[in-house]
Amino acid sequence: MKNLGLIVVLVAGMMLTGCLENGQGTEVLKDLNNEDFSVVTEPGSDSSGSEGSNGETTTDQPGTEPSAPADREGLEINKGETLTASTNLLVDFYPPFFSAHMKVSENATCANGVWVDYADSKSMVSSKTNQSVPLSVQFRDHDGRLSKCYTQSIVIDQLPPEILFSKYPSASVEEGTDVEIIFTVTDAGAGVKEVTCQFGQIAKPCAAGQNKVIFPRMAGGEYTFTVYAVDKLTQSSDKAITFKVSSLYKQMAQTVTVNEYKKVDILFVIDNSGSMQYEQKSMASRVRNFLDVVKGLDWQIAVTTTDPTHKTLGDGRLVPLYGKTNSYILNSSMADADARYTLGMTLQRPETGSGAEQGIYSAYRAVERSLASVGGNTNFIRSDAQLAVVVISDEDESANGEKNDPGNFVKFIQDSFAGQKAMSFHSIIARPGDKACLSGEGYSAGFRYDQISKLTGGVIGDVCATDYAAQVQGIAEGVRKTLKSITLACEPVVDSMRSVVVLKDGQVYTGTRKIEGLNVVFDEMLPTAEYQVQYTCLK
Template identity: 70%
Template structure:
């Protein structure tokens, strides 16, 4: 009987072993393929975690099962990273069925790639950098069945932080005055890790974001503020600005021949970037009354954009006049109705230009192109006219080159036209002290546009205003004042020791006048004649 019991136990063990080798079941499922042995599309049920101690997977004393972490849906980039300093990206694939082919596209629609043999992972070399890059993946099996389009994004950051100087002295500063420098340090990818500011061997406190450094009552000399920044990938960048403090003056004399033609050439520089979408919607109505105020003058009007790069509508090129063929310049001989509609619709830009707005640079380049008689700009600026620039933008000048500088702009106009042309620069901007605008539709304070308008006696308007009628009228009246002005080569110093003397045809001319920056503005139109202006400027 004992032997019989042992045999029964052995037979039971053998039977149990057979069941375990068959996966624990007694009959294989009969419908786990599509008839051609391709794998079904439904994913298998998740397997519970069996734990590390080999214990029960049921709901016993261990508190129940722990689910195994699921694989990423479709694919992942760099093991789930969302930011990288390399454009060579590691892709791991997790198809929903047994895949034979994989397609990788550098877009969000799986439309630009081509199918290649499936591998579990591979590297993808992106053509993009310093931006958020989309990748999409699609799978296909041997029968031609394709998966949904899986999309992931990763930010590729291969540049150090961006440093932009917004406010700094663009001309010599008188000794003993305070100097203010405003700049920003940003990094949209990895983020700013550290910022260092040095004036010679002296460190100045600064940080990521917008900085304002004040240098109080400086002595004479040359000063350089150097800003260095590093991002969290240890990528670095550096920029500096140099200014001069002096207590010395130079004596100036300027000869100007005045005619009575009342000619003025007006250049509109319009911000066509994406941030101006709100203002652009009603631009035509906002400037509708401009031509009413300049009526009676011999005017020409042209339009360019703040985009520094576009090969058709940027870099100072004049844009086509709306509703007219091969015409880039409006003039006072046109009917009021045609000119008013054409100007409004030309200013209301349909395209989305560069976010790297450079309005002073665009005006500078537009003048260069006109003097060179280049294509669309030919014949815009006449030799015997005055010049007015009207800028409309919700951001500041975004670069720091020589052609972005207010003082250099005035100097260029004076040099290019031998001191014979008066110039005024009017700005409709987010004014630096306008908190309501800056927290609303105004993207950033227009420090340099404010500076160039003050330098040339121009009007400074509010880009956030719902109606530009009042300030456009002020600008148009400012354009008229340009015809009564003499633009000097530098801002004159007027004090107890220094004055400004005007001669007409060799005799002292005492016509009432005011000084607005570099412009001497007379109350009345100047009589025709040869004028000499004596004044003093800082060196």
């Protein structure tokens, strides 16, 4: 038997200086002129490694030999390493008797190996990477006696940590207000060793798992926030976001022509990923009452999925209606029972789509395809109809591209229809802060869906609810409310010095109303006329 090595423990926990929710410390917030910021983290949310006595994550350091029991037999990989970034492996063998032959297999069962002459060690190149790789060995002596099957494994990780921003400014921020950014750092292989947040010249330690960074009392300007992450094999990654803080206001005057039509186009974006299997089982019954509430409107309804890549059912393509040949759009002229059944069965998706859910992106692409008259999307978005989007998903938007951004989606609709189309975005999601849902069927909090729904005055429902009847009714009523709304080009600033003024045919219109994000929502349907809305936004 060979000598045992020493244990070298790699301490990967990081002491945070930010404002910690778990009471581990409080940092005094300073003015941004000092480029200061605070960090709130959820320690222990990275599943790699094991928790040390101080909450720090520990693991054997790659390249060192840990201690082993004195009666060690079988095999040892890379001198006892548990992690490596290389597929080149060195395997040492420890037979229980004088061995003449051995059989080594790249599995945990000693199957599929080939008997060869015994050697004390062997160099191997693994065919697997970014996973736990098992190796097994069996020994045979000159008399044909067989040993039992010995197994060891090592994690081969060749990927750096993944950094995902789930909350960040989607539009200009008012000067003097706080900015909040939420991001998550994970590494499924080796585990995260170190995370650093940098803003200007200031760098501070962040942590594996979810982090919330707060920038207090922002001054006007353009800013970049960068996250750097290193795993326990020294593989590194970084990701940055840039946002603007406006120092001045801008005056807006938006003209909208209101006709007498009660037209609305409704797009359902349904999460068809594997994590939605529980919710999908009863999707048809969960949305059964939606059409009852929009009865009397001139509506069109279509369905797409959160899958950003599927060549027939993703990337914003409308999915075929259940039981209908070459048909993609429901409309209010259909018989009630037929429309209700078809909608429910179309929403209840049988396929398993991509786990990289992107509901906002899919809605963006669905409108783009309709405007370009492409495939089944042709004629879905009508120029004289309002627009309502309904997302049903148990996970947040999973990418950070231009078309995944809530503010960019709203701007795209405004620009595409010259400010004439009212729009609302409704979300049935794992709501941020809903611990019961997030510990149950909710996969991750829908921060960006929550943001775009609040931005457009939409309803925010609970994807973990056993029955969607009440919230579907609320969404349907919200769709009706869209017909009584004017969607502004930017979110208005309303305070003691600024207000929203509505003129009808040049005269002040006194109809009661309220502001819901970008939408001016009136209590009654607007009479047919030309309206001008005067308001103030951040520049």
